[in-house]
Amino acid sequence: MNHAQLTSLGRALRVLGEHGDALTADTPDARLHEIKADLRRALDLLEESVSSSAPTTRCPEHPQGPVDESAPDLCLLCETRRRAARRAGYRSGRAEAAPVATAPSRYGVRADRPQPQQRWLAEAWNGREWQLCGTPRRDRHEAEAYLAAQRRGSRPAMAYRLVHEFTDYEVLRVWGTPVYVDIEPMGNL
Numbered sequence: 001m002n003h004a005q006l007t008s009l010g011r012a013l014r015v016l017g018e019h020g021d022a023l024t025a026d027t028p029d030a031r032l033h034e035i036k037a038d039l040r041r042a043l044d045l046l047e048e049s050v051s052s053s054a055p056t057t058r059c060p061e062h063p064q065g066p067v068d069e070s071a072p073d074l075c076l077l078c079e080t081r082r083r084a085a086r087r088a089g090y091r092s093g094r095a096e097a098a099p100v101a102t103a104p105s106r107y108g109v110r111a112d113r114p115q116p117q118q119r120w121l122a123e124a125w126n127g128r129e130w131q132l133c134g135t136p137r138r139d140r141h142e143a144e145a146y147l148a149a150q151r152r153g154s155r156p157a158m159a160y161r162l163v164h165e166f167t168d169y170e171v172l173r174v175w176g177t178p179v180y181v182d183i184e185p186m187g188n189l
Contacts, residue, residue: 125158125176
């Protein structure tokens with residue numbers, strides 16, 4: 001749709017909106033014929049503007065693709081991909097069937113527990129509390145380099161700290177002095 005078509009279609013639709021606002025139960029037939037002519041004009045402009053056929057599916061990836069009535073988005077291509085993934089899940093589930101325990105443990109099994117992760121969290125003092133700044137890092141030196149860059153930046157925070165996370169949190173180092181800043185003027189008087 002080019003700019004001229006867009007402008008004329010927008011104007012025609014605005015005229016129709018004005019007709020809709022002025023419509024009442026005692027609108028004369030001459031006015032209804034005028035609305036009908038404006039409506040036809042808008043439909044003709046829309047017909048000229050549309051360059052492709054209507055989409056056959058509700059799929060944004062394959063709007064003109066083949067139709068599968070049983071698919072939620074009517075797209076045969078995407079539904080075939082989803083069915084193949086479900087079949088692969090069923091096959092792998094049967095092949096790896098684990099032996100059933102006679103009595104489940106109240107503490108679970110080792111595979112149920114998450115593996116411990118070691119990360120370094122860069123945090124900045126915002127005047128009231130410590131908040132995470134940047135993404136957690138897997139490498140301590142990388143996290144310290146990130147905080148050094150933040151301190152040299154154009155808008156550094158009042159204080160930064162590096163927190164080691166490994167199933168628990170341990171503050172490793174603090175740069176600056178965190179001072180509590182009351183957000184209310186004059187100390188809430």
